[in-house]
Amino acid sequence: MIEIRHVSKTFRRGDSVVEALRDFNLTIKQGEIVAIIGPSGCGKSTLLNMIAGLYSPSKGRVLYKGTAVTDVNMDVGYMTQKDNLLPWRTVRDNIAFPLELAGLDKAERQTRADAVIKQVGLDGFATRFPTELSGGMRKRACLARMILYGAHTALLDEPFAALDAQLKLVMHDLLLRLAAENGHTVVFVTHDLMEAVTLADRVIVCTHRPAMIALEQEIPLPRPRDVLNVRFTNEFKELYDTLWERLRLEYLEERV
Amino acid sequence: MTAIEDKIEVAEPPTETGGVAMVLWQTALGIAILFAWQGVSGRLVDNFFISNPLAVGERLYEWISSGSIFLHLWATVYATILGFAIGSLIGAVLGIWLGVSTFASRLLNPYLSALNALPKVALAPLFVLWFGLGIESKIALAAVLVLFLVFLNTFAGVRQVDQDLIDTARLMRATRMQVIAKVILPSTLSWLFAGLRVSVPYALIGAVLGEMIASNRGLGYLVQYSGAQFDTAGVFAVLFVIAVLAMVLNFAVDLVQNRMERWRIVSR
Numbered sequence: 001m002i003e004i005r006h007v008s009k010t011f012r013r014g015d016s017v018v019e020a021l022r023d024f025n026l027t028i029k030q031g032e033i034v035a036i037i038g039p040s041g042c043g044k045s046t047l048l049n050m051i052a053g054l055y056s057p058s059k060g061r062v063l064y065k066g067t068a069v070t071d072v073n074m075d076v077g078y079m080t081q082k083d084n085l086l087p088w089r090t091v092r093d094n095i096a097f098p099l100e101l102a103g104l105d106k107a108e109r110q111t112r113a114d115a116v117i118k119q120v121g122l123d124g125f126a127t128r129f130p131t132e133l134s135g136g137m138r139k140r141a142c143l144a145r146m147i148l149y150g151a152h153t154a155l156l157d158e159p160f161a162a163l164d165a166q167l168k169l170v171m172h173d174l175l176l177r178l179a180a181e182n183g184h185t186v187v188f189v190t191h192d193l194m195e196a197v198t199l200a201d202r203v204i205v206c207t208h209r210p211a212m213i214a215l216e217q218e219i220p221l222p223r224p225r226d227v228l229n230v231r232f233t234n235e236f237k238e239l240y241d242t243l244w245e246r247l248r249l250e251y252l253e254e255r256v
Numbered sequence: 257m258t259a260i261e262d263k264i265e266v267a268e269p270p271t272e273t274g275g276v277a278m279v280l281w282q283t284a285l286g287i288a289i290l291f292a293w294q295g296v297s298g299r300l301v302d303n304f305f306i307s308n309p310l311a312v313g314e315r316l317y318e319w320i321s322s323g324s325i326f327l328h329l330w331a332t333v334y335a336t337i338l339g340f341a342i343g344s345l346i347g348a349v350l351g352i353w354l355g356v357s358t359f360a361s362r363l364l365n366p367y368l369s370a371l372n373a374l375p376k377v378a379l380a381p382l383f384v385l386w387f388g389l390g391i392e393s394k395i396a397l398a399a400v401l402v403l404f405l406v407f408l409n410t411f412a413g414v415r416q417v418d419q420d421l422i423d424t425a426r427l428m429r430a431t432r433m434q435v436i437a438k439v440i441l442p443s444t445l446s447w448l449f450a451g452l453r454v455s456v457p458y459a460l461i462g463a464v465l466g467e468m469i470a471s472n473r474g475l476g477y478l479v480q481y482s483g484a485q486f487d488t489a490g491v492f493a494v495l496f497v498i499a500v501l502a503m504v505l506n507f508a509v510d511l512v513q514n515r516m517e518r519w520r521i522v523s524r
Contacts, residue, residue: 054423074429084424088442098428101438149428 001185002028002051002153007060008210009046020046022210023060030152033179033186035196037243038206038214039250044189047211048155051187052078064153077146080157083138085130091141092117092126098149116144120174136167140174147178153185160195172198172227180224193247197240198227205243208250215246304488311489316496329497331474335391335463336505339398343459344452346399347406352444354407355414356436372408376400376462380469389470398462405455406448413447414440449516456509460502475501 009021020043028034036044049055050062053073062069064076085094093100096113104112117126120140130138139159146154156175160168176199179186190196196203197219205215219239221230230236290309297308319325354361354368380397387393417440425439467476475498482490 052423052427072423072426074427076427078424078427080420082420084418084420086421086439086442097425097438101425101428101430101434145428 001030001065002026002187003061003063004047004051005061005063007047007050007057007062009043009050009055009058019210021057022212024211024213026204026213028185028187031183031185033176033188033199033201034204035188035190035200035202036204036206037190037193037196037247038211039208040191042206042208042250043211044206045157048078048157048187048189051153052076052155075151076153076155077149077151078155078157079139079142079146079159081159081161083130083142085138085141085145087130090127090129091122091133094130094141095144095148098145102149112148113144116148119147119178120144135163136171139163139171143174143178147182151184153187154179156186156188158190161190161192168195169227175199176223176225176227193240193243194231197221197236197243198225198230203239203243205246205250208253214250215243217243304486307488307492312492312496315487315489315493319493325478325497328473328475328478329501331391331394332460332463332467332476332498332501335394335398335466335474336459339395339462340402340456340459342395343399343402344406344455347403347451347455348410348448350403351407351410351448352414352436352440355411355444356440361411372404376404377465380466383466384470389472391474394463394466394471394474394476397466398459401458401462402455405458406451409451409454410444410448413444416447417443449513453509453513456505457502460498460505464498 004024004026007021007024008019011018011020024047026034036047038044046055050057051064051069051073053062053069053071056070064073085091086097089097092110092113095116096109099109099112114126117123120143122137122140122144125133125137130141133141142159160171163171172195175186178184186199188196188199200219203217203219204213205217206212207214217239221233221235221239231240293306294308294310297303297306303311316325354364376397379400380393383393383396383400387396421439421443422435425435430438463474464476464479467474468480469476471477475494479491479494479498482488482494
């Protein structure tokens with residue numbers, strides 16, 4: 001349902017030309033969780049921006065549910081390392097923001113917001129402002145907002161990179177649970193291989209810039225996954241090693 | 257520019273001398289200056305140049321007891337407030353409009369820079385031609401001074417809005433009007449208020465200057481008239497009234513500011 005066909009993207013800034021993506025091809029099925037991993041600055045985020053319709057490709061096409069993405073893609077939820085919550089709104093008003101934009105009345109907004117607030121474990125924080133929350137709680141609020149506005153696809157750009165290792169696991173568990181409950185398609189950009197294998201149905205390893213696909217690896221680990229323990233199984237270790245073997249090369253080249 | 261100044265927290269100076277004692281010292285200084293002024297006047301410096309506190313006080317008493325000063329005071333206050341309101345409204349709307357419209361801001365950029373560089377006071381004769389000798393030309397001058405300050409602050413504020421927040425709202429199916437009303441406006445408000453705050457004294461300057469140039473009432477007219485009559489005591493008396501008015505306006509702005517404070521922290 002997301003098809004990336006021969007997509008290239010170059011950025012021009014003054015005289016310098018940066019090629020972020022070259023002839024990139026990828027098809028993502030409905031309900032699939034795909035992790036994209038690669039060296040930093042390799043054009044992974046550019047790819048997400050093009051699926052979201054915030055950038056247009058220099059060459060090639062991005063198809064979403066069969067139609068070309070030409071303007072802002074309103075069927076996707078986007079979450080980055082930055083929280084992008086509106087600082088002057090309470091948690092509840094932030095989460096209900098998409099409903100307010102859609103013109104729902106206040107009572108219904110509140111009821112539906114309170115339901116997802118419970119779902120992501122933010123009960124009791126509805127009337128706090130984003131600055132009063134911890135990093136993990138802000139991520140929960142972002143996830144809640146994304147669920148509430150009914151996006152079918154979640155684009156996640158290293159959303160948990162700033163969290164500590166334990167909190168990351170908690171968020172992974174929450175994310176997998178929410179994606180399963182809501183039938184989300186998830187495209188997850190990261191540079192943490194452990195995270196990629198834990199979450200994904202398929203891991204795409206990118207080369208360093210310009211990004212091309214170096215390796216595609218199915219992750220046939222059974223679901224629902226136990227994010228705390230899945231990493232200690234032999235299957236996980238084998239998959240991890242295969243991916244790392246290829247990913248390592250990209251970092252080696254980078255180091256030279 | 258001003259908004260940045262506004263955001264810098266001014267540290268409370270260490271209070272070595274207590275509040276009450278300082279007020280006493282300040283009063284003592286004031287009285288000492290008045291005595292020195294009275295003593296110097298007519299002896300070291302000609303009374304014609306600096307008048308003296310007793311004569312100034314007498315003039316103030318005359319004006320207040322006859323009520324004539326209130327006509328002038330009201331004219332100035334009226335022009336200041338109306339000029340402030342009109343100027344800030346136009347400035348805010350213009351700032352937001354140009355802030356969100358890249359085309360318009362690029363199109364108008366050279367003209368706005370030129371207008372902004374122009375000393376606005378030089379527009380006074382034009383306003384007299386357009387609006388006559390009445391209060392309208394004073395309102396226009398005050399408004400024009402306020403307009404540019406508020407415009408520049410609002411424009412800068414809109415440009416500072418986090419693009420990621422705008423993109424987030426757009427991905428959530430926000431229309432352009434919704435993006436402006438629910439993302440751009442709220443995050444610009446603290447800048448807008450900073451602009452309003454600094455432009456209050458400028459509204460007063462505009463009104464007084466307008467009255468000095470061509471008028472038959474207002475504090476600006478009165479100071480001009482007294483000067484033309486070689487009435488030094490009268491000039492000092494009007495200056496005193498203008499200073500008091502300016503302080504009252506500043507006090508009012510501080511009151512509003514304090515009310516906004518809680519809310520502004522949230523909007524940061």
